Structure formats: structure tokens, C-alpha cells
Amino acid sequence: MAVRLYYGLFGKDIKMAAPDETDNPFYNVLRSMAQRIDYLPGKYLLQRHTLPTSVGWESTIQRAAIAAQSRKDHEDLYSSLMNAFQQHTLVGEKVVLYYGFAGLPEDVRKKHIEEAFNKTTEAVQPSEFSIAYPLAIHDQERLKALEDAPPTLTVCYAETDKVIFLFSSVRSFNERVPLDRNQFDDDDKAKLADYSELIGVRAIRRQCFDYVIYDVNRQLVELRIDCPDGMPSVQKQTALQRINAAFNQLVVFADGWSPFGTTPHNFHALMENLYKTPSEGTVFQLGFTASTDKSSSNNGARLLRRKNVDLRKDEFHIGGANNVKDISVYTIGVEWKSDIGVNNPMIIVPGSVKMLYSPPIIFPELYIRGCLTTDQYDLISKKIDKYFQ
Amino acid sequence: MRDLVNQFRKDWAEDSALAEICMRVYNHLANPSNRLEHFSYFQLARAAQSDDDIRVSKALQYLSSPRCQVLSQLFFYFDVDSTWEFEPSDMAEFFKEGRFAHPRTGQVMDLNEISVAFATGAHFLEAEQS
Numbered sequence: 001m002a003v004r005l006y007y008g009l010f011g012k013d014i015k016m017a018a019p020d021e022t023d024n025p026f027y028n029v030l031r032s033m034a035q036r037i038d039y040l041p042g043k044y045l046l047q048r049h050t051l052p053t054s055v056g057w058e059s060t061i062q063r064a065a066i067a068a069q070s071r072k073d074h075e076d077l078y079s080s081l082m083n084a085f086q087q088h089t090l091v092g093e094k095v096v097l098y099y100g101f102a103g104l105p106e107d108v109r110k111k112h113i114e115e116a117f118n119k120t121t122e123a124v125q126p127s128e129f130s131i132a133y134p135l136a137i138h139d140q141e142r143l144k145a146l147e148d149a150p151p152t153l154t155v156c157y158a159e160t161d162k163v164i165f166l167f168s169s170v171r172s173f174n175e176r177v178p179l180d181r182n183q184f185d186d187d188d189k190a191k192l193a194d195y196s197e198l199i200g201v202r203a204i205r206r207q208c209f210d211y212v213i214y215d216v217n218r219q220l221v222e223l224r225i226d227c228p229d230g231m232p233s234v235q236k237q238t239a240l241q242r243i244n245a246a247f248n249q250l251v252v253f254a255d256g257w258s259p260f261g262t263t264p265h266n267f268h269a270l271m272e273n274l275y276k277t278p279s280e281g282t283v284f285q286l287g288f289t290a291s292t293d294k295s296s297s298n299n300g301a302r303l304l305r306r307k308n309v310d311l312r313k314d315e316f317h318i319g320g321a322n323n324v325k326d327i328s329v330y331t332i333g334v335e336w337k338s339d340i341g342v343n344n345p346m347i348i349v350p351g352s353v354k355m356l357y358s359p360p361i362i363f364p365e366l367y368i369r370g371c372l373t374t375d376q377y378d379l380i381s382k383k384i385d386k387y388f389q
Numbered sequence: 390m391r392d393l394v395n396q397f398r399k400d401w402a403e404d405s406a407l408a409e410i411c412m413r414v415y416n417h418l419a420n421p422s423n424r425l426e427h428f429s430y431f432q433l434a435r436a437a438q439s440d441d442d443i444r445v446s447k448a449l450q451y452l453s454s455p456r457c458q459v460l461s462q463l464f465f466y467f468d469v470d471s472t473w474e475f476e477p478s479d480m481a482e483f484f485k486e487g488r489f490a491h492p493r494t495g496q497v498m499d500l501n502e503i504s505v506a507f508a509t510g511a512h513f514l515e516a517e518q519s
């Protein structure tokens with residue numbers, strides 16, 4: 001019998017920095033990477049830099065850090081790894097909401113962007129996060145101390161067509177750890193004798209990089225929140241509300257307008273359009289209702305084995321779909337093939353059948369997963385823009 | 390079969406957009422090949438070609454009333470992976486209590502958790518049987 005006490009898997013063998021690591025700056029960047037990048041894509045990134053890897057993050061960090069420091073090109077290598085990390089903070093494993101500048105004339109829009117930039121620039125205060133920036137705090141004791149702090153505005157900067165605001169927070173996740181029964185005393189061991197496996201749940205903390213992005217060309221404000229797969233939805237909602245409130249507090253304008261005062265964009269049409277365009281990406285997850293005049297069913301489909309099969313071409317799905325009068329999609333996952341990384345960039349519009357029954361029909365958020373580079377993320381953004389309406 | 394189009398116009402003389410939504414839903418259901426075993430709110434909003442949720446909700450309520458019987462209401466509770474349907478008599482009791490109990494866990498739930506769906510109403514079905 002196994003004792004199941006867990007509800008999430010965030011296990012990465014990240015340990016606190018050993019004292020001798022201070023002499024080698026690569027430890028810092030590698031530990032920052034290990035904190036947020038899954039092991040396989042992380043390993044891929046290191047191999048692309050021709051660094052040695054090993055089994056699991058911890059031994060990989062040790063091998064790669066030593067090898068990196070002794071390389072002739074160690075300065076270039078350091079900035080390249082730093083760049084890979086920074087890109088991941090912007091594009092890796094995000095839940096995304098769009099808000100509009102809907103109906104604002106161009107001059108007012110420009111004024112708001114400038115004002116938001118000026119107000120937030122003034123509001124950036126030195127913090128533990130800004131000292132660590134662009135890297136992450138990875139010492140578990142320091143993270144624990146910062147866990148209850150509100151989102152901290154860490155940096156804001158402008159690019160040609162974007163103004164980017166970074167808020168830092170510490171969030172904790174549950175890690176499932178097998179327990180060694182020898183650590184229990186004899187009395188407890190006897191009580192646990194019926195259990196073949198003992199599993200404990202331990203909180204593991206990490207720094208999250210949450211962004212508010214004014215996208216001038218696309219005329220929207222994007223909220224991009226760190227949301228690794230399996231993050232409890234309560235925690236995701238809390239994170240969204242806290243960033244929303246923190247940003248509002250900084251930038252409510254003289255006219256009372258703030259981007260998050262508006263309703264978020266609705267991704268319902270995006271979901272339907274992607275479903276109806278078989279040439280676009282590969283669908284790996286679908287939730288839909290199928291109705292005829294005699295029966296209706298709720299179908300949540302996930303491929304049992306990926307093998308690059310498209311659920312829209314799944315034979316059961318085709319036979320079934322052709323025999324019904326109506327398919328209403330309430331969740332979809334689509335991925336696009338990429339030569340970079342071990343995962344493909346993907347969009348997941350999450351939803352439940354209930355959302356089709358409860359007006360208003362709004363699907364306000366989506367997950368963007370599998371991206372390692374801003375180019376991959378931009379490709380996904382273009383798909384969203386294309387199929388949004 | 391009574392023609393309800395004039396009734397919609399009269400009943401909603403002050404809100405022609407709402408009357409229009411009623412007519413679209415009515416016309417959609419009048420064609421038997423469009424009928425589904427039941428309709429979600431979304432499916433009827435699509436048939437009404439409207440994203441005006443306030444008007445569509447009001448129109449569907451009106452079309453389900455004894456005066457029209459174009460639709461009948463169904464009551465669903467969607468859990469994570471199960472669906473329960475409640476009878477109108479259950480609903481009457483829930484409204485009296487102001488709450489209901491989760492059918493499996495017995496936990497007290499808010500009435501807002503119950504979703505309304507729609508079936509083709511007696512107006513069409515009775516007329517077609519006779």
C-alpha cells in the first residue's frame with residue numbers, strides 16, 4: 001500500500017549553494033536555471049553550449065560549472081547562459097492574459113504608456129530581487145524569508161515596441177519525497193509496517209518572474225505569469241490578483257483608467273478557430289461536447305501516447321465527429337513543431353464544460369508552454385493574433 | 390402550431406434587439422434538423438448570433454416560460470469529472486432552502502454552481518405529435 005499525501009510534482013534536486021561556489025560565478029547562473037527550467041530542456045541548453053551534463057540537475061551543475069570556468073571563452077559563455085536564462089524568465093511556462101487599450105485614442109495611449117513607464121521607473125526600489133537580477137535568488141532560506149512579501153517591482157525597461165515591467169515574488173510548490181523508514185523510531189516503524197511506501201510532502205520555494213508588458217504594436221497589455229505545469233490553480237489565481245493589484249496601485253492614471261480595469265480578452269474564438277483549421281499545428285488535447293438530436297456527451301480527450309498524432313485525425317474522433325450535429329470545444333492544446341529545445345511551443349486554452357453553460361462565455365486565459373526563446377514565443381503570439389477573432 | 394413571432398414583437402415592443410434574438414432562436418428550433426438532444430447556453434447564443442449575454446439570457450428565460458414553451462429548462466451540476474441533472478421538483482426545494490448539497494460528498498453548495506441547459510420545448514413537440 002502506498003501512502004499518497006501529495007498533489008503536485010515539482011521535484012528537482014536543487015540544493016543550497018555550498019560556500020566554495022562563490023569563487024565560480026557559473027554556479028549562480030546554473031542554479032538560477034535549475035530553479036525554473038525543467039531538467040531535459042535545461043540539459044539541452046547546456047549541451048548547445050557544449051557543456052558536460054550528468055544525471056539530474058545537481059550533478060549537472062557541478063560538472064558544467066567546473067568545465068565552464070576553465071573554458072577560454074568563459075566570458076562569452078557566461079553572457080550566453082545568462083541570456084538563455086533571461087529569455088526563459090520572459091517566455092517559459094506562462095499563464096497569459098491580454099487586456100486592451102480598447103477605444104483609447106492613439107495620443108492617450110501613448111501618454112499612458114509614457115506615464116506608466118515614468119511612474120514605475122520612479123517606483124523601482126532596491127530589493128533582494130533587484131540585487132540578484134537578472135538572475136534568481138535560489139538560496140532556500142532567503143526564499144523562505146521573502147515568501148509572504150507582495151510582488152516587488154524589480155525592473156522596467158523599454159524595447160522598440162514594448163515596455164516591460166518585471167515583478168518578483170516567491171511562490172512555494174509541493175515536492176513529493178520518498179521517506180526512509182529508518183528515520184522513524186521503533187514505535188512509529190511498527191505503526192507504519194502496513195505501508196510499503198512512505199511519501200512526504202515538502203514545500204519547495206522558487207522565485208517567480210511575472211511580467212506586465214505594454215505591447216505597442218499589438219495594442220494590448222499582456223500579463224505573463226510564471227505558472228509551471230501542475231501549479232495549483234488557487235495559487236495561480238492568487239498570483240494573478242496580486243500582480244494585477246500591485247501594478248494598478250502603481251499606475252492608475254489621472255483619468256482613472258488602468259489596463260486591468262478592463263475585461264480580459266476572450267480566447268473562445270481562438271479556441272474554435274484553431275480547432276477548425278486542421279493545417280494549423282498539432283492538437284494534443286481537446287475537451288468538447290458532442291451533440292446529436294438523440295444524445296449529447298462530454299468528451300475530454302488526451303492522447304495516451306503522443307507519437308505526434310493529431311487528435312483531430314484520431315480515427316475514433318473522426319468517426320465520432322462525423323456522426324454528430326454539433327461539436328462545441330471548451331479546451332484545446334495545440335503545439336507547433338520547433339527545431340529548438342526538446343519541447344514544442346504550445347498553446348493551451350484551459351476550460352471546462354461548465355463554461356459553455358454559464359454566460360458570459362469568456363475564456364480569459366491561456367497557457368504558453370514549451371518555449372525557450374523569445375522567437376518561439378513571438379511565433380505563438382502571431383498565431384494567437386491570427387486566430388483571435 | 391401558434392405563430393409566436395407576433396407575440397415576441399408585442400412582448401418586447403420596447404426592446405427590438407431582444408425580440409430579434411427570440412426570433413432567431415425560434416427559427417433555429419423550428420427546423421427539426423437543427424435540434425439537439427439538449428442545448429448549452431453557448432449553442433443557443435450561437436443560434437441567436439449574439440454575444441449580448443444579458444439579452445440572450447433574458448430571451449432564453451422568456452422562451453422557457455409557460456407563455457412560450459419554445460424551450461424547456463434543464464438543471465445540471467458539473468463536478469470535476471461527473472455531471473448530475475436535477476429535476477424541477479429538486480430545484481423547487483433547493484430554491485426554498487437557498488442552497489443544495491453536493492450529490493456525492495453532501496457538502497453544502499451555492500445555487501450559482503448549478504448550470505441551466507435547454508431542451509426543445511412543448512410548443513414544437515406537442516404540435517408535431519398532434
